[in-house]
Amino acid sequence: MTAHLTRRELTRAATIEEIKQTALTLMRRTGTTNVVFSDIAREMHMTAPALYRYFADRDDLLTALITTTYGELGTLLADTSAAVPDDDPGGRLVAMCQAYRRWAKTHPERYELLFGLPAPGYAAPQDGPTTEAATRALGNFMALYFSARALGYDAEPQVPGASPALARAFADPVHQMHDMPTEVAAGMLHCWSLLQGFISLESFCNLNWFSDEARDDLFVQQLQLMASMIALPAPKAGWGSAG
Amino acid sequence: MTAHLTRRELTRAATIEEIKQTALTLMRRTGTTNVVFSDIAREMHMTAPALYRYFADRDDLLTALITTTYGELGTLLADTSAAVPDDDPGGRLVAMCQAYRRWAKTHPERYELLFGLPAPGYAAPQDGPTTEAATRALGNFMALYFSARALGYDAEPQVPGASPALARAFADPVHQMHDMPTEVAAGMLHCWSLLQGFISLESFCNLNWFSDEARDDLFVQQLQLMASMIALPAPKAGWGSAG
């Protein structure tokens, strides 16, 4: 029974969690992926050296933050998907992408943390917890195809066929794409590009010359393109705006 | 005759140029958008305070760097486009996108500078030189449509029609899209999203789990999607890889 945790172990886990949350909160407040030990400590009514009881150094904390953030994103996507009935994969696509978009717009620094230029000396440990968390988060999109197929939808996606090199890449089970047609797998990646492109442009203020409404409409159009790329049926509740 | 420049004015202009280039070189060396006055000065065999003769402060230099970088990107795109015959807009699309992609991969920190999370306290001056330089750079893509139309290509792009809000946005002549069909304008933006998405994913190492060859093939597929979105003919020399 390792379930018996001392009070010390419990508060320790709670403190670690609090440090990470405080760091993320401060990141939002400053609008940077920069994280300052003294600031975190002050926010928690502690002193900076105390943090070294929980994280070896700044890089260690950063790795934990990235993992946590991927986890948060994954949970968001999973919850959003779960809130839409099984038999509406198109609706799930719309809901998940809109949720992702809103999340990135609300927390551009978290988006930057995951998908921006890696920090100065920081190299994510290969095959580490970050990679695993990332795969899990993206798995939510892969699941769309399988739930659509379970419903009998298996229209040909409107994308070019996969090349041998691509097919070889897709065959690796790590990416969760090994048992979908290579056209769908390729389509998934095109969707991913399209989504990331829009979201990074919007979150980093490079689409400010558009009205909110125009941006919304543009995004809805991209959702439609995405659905066609991976051959998903239209969402039952409609696309959400001008179509 | 303001053409008469004193030696002082000439060396001054040259020094400003050298400072900017040194800053960009250092950015590449450190792999960050961070720029350190002392480092620039040392590289130029000067001392840090001397730089204040040329730039009011760090933000001032940053603004200049962004403008310069947009200019560099614009020149790259224009030159690349000009190297392809007028009557091959599809070829121009391929050449420009590949050039852009290579540029971002070689200089991820410059890409970050233009399209990443804006620096800490830095707010780009609205309607400033940066905006103008950005518009000029992107204008090279708009030009694709016009050169295609001049050749008689005017197929319907395979994208949803533009909503009223979008149409209103496109009507603003600033964006150089006011005299193209709204479907084409929308298609342009979808292309832009797709391109930015792929490039940011690749440049920031989020597609490392693919082989170089697989990434190349994926990009070629996206080029084909882009061509169909803005109704460009296929490139005369082919797509460049597995199609």
Add this chain to the structure above:
DNA sequence: TGTACATCAGTGAACGCGCGTTCACTGATGTAC
């Protein structure tokens, strides 16, 4: 052409602040007998 003055480039020293990290310590929490 030469001289007297103004303007500008660049230096070196210094200020001030932020911030990661170390260290010797105190007090509280847990463990062994």
Add this chain to the structure above:
DNA sequence: TGTACATCAGTGAACGCGCGTTCACTGATGTAC
């Protein structure tokens, strides 16, 4: 149940470094007469 010891959380002071920025200065370049 109580006592003696080990472990851990957290503190406060300090080190060391980086870096933006200021300032009084020297020497060179340009300008006016």
